[in-house]
Amino acid sequence: MTKRTMLRPWRLSDAESLYEYASDPRIGPVAGWQPHSSIGESRQIIREIFMQDGVFAVTLRDAGDDRAIGCIGLIRGTKSNLPIGDDEGEISYWIGVPFWGQGLIPEAMAAVIRYGFDELGLSTLWCGYFDGNEKSRRVQEKCGFQYHHTNPATYFPLTDDVRVEHVSILRRH
């Protein structure tokens, strides 16, 4: 729980709201995945990817309707996309376009960072963003992450293109 958001596990019944936001081409491609093409695909992604430890639906406390409007995940060790140790985690996130620019993801990130360090006892948190994704770079900067390294241009099958990824780091103090 944060001032304005509530983070909770994903449910299959979130498929409709997930589709509403994740079908927008301004969300997935910059994050490395294709826009969702049907509610059925959104349901499958909830089942296969989102229903795991550390992946949360972002909801708005004030809305009072518990709708999922974004996603934030903390994935540990070998399950992460990055080559990291078991006591490290990677955070990834997105939020529906109508909710951009209110600082909601940085607010949710702060809670996930506390969860990672204080509850899971992780030593290090990592975040990546693709070259040109200034919004995501700013989120990481605002949350205290520091630039660590840049991966060489790599082919990404999900988006069928070659991308340069920048990786940033936050160590437990």
Ligand SMILES: CC(C)(COP(=O)(O)OP(=O)(O)OC[C@H]1O[C@@H](n2cnc3c(N)ncnc32)[C@H](O)[C@@H]1OP(=O)(O)O)[C@@H](O)C(=O)NCCC(=O)NCCS
């Ligand atoms: C990146 C993202 C999660 C930011 O979430 P957010 O809750 O809007 O975060 P903020 O409100 O702190 O905004 C972050 C930056 O985005 C930019 N921004 C915000 N609203 C914007 C808008 N409507 N249009 C263009 N840029 C905008 C600003 O540069 C802002 O930085 P600032 O605080 O220095 O002005 C969101 O833009 C998103 O979901 N993007 C698509 C998916 C994605 O990139 N995920 C990350 C993959 S690594």
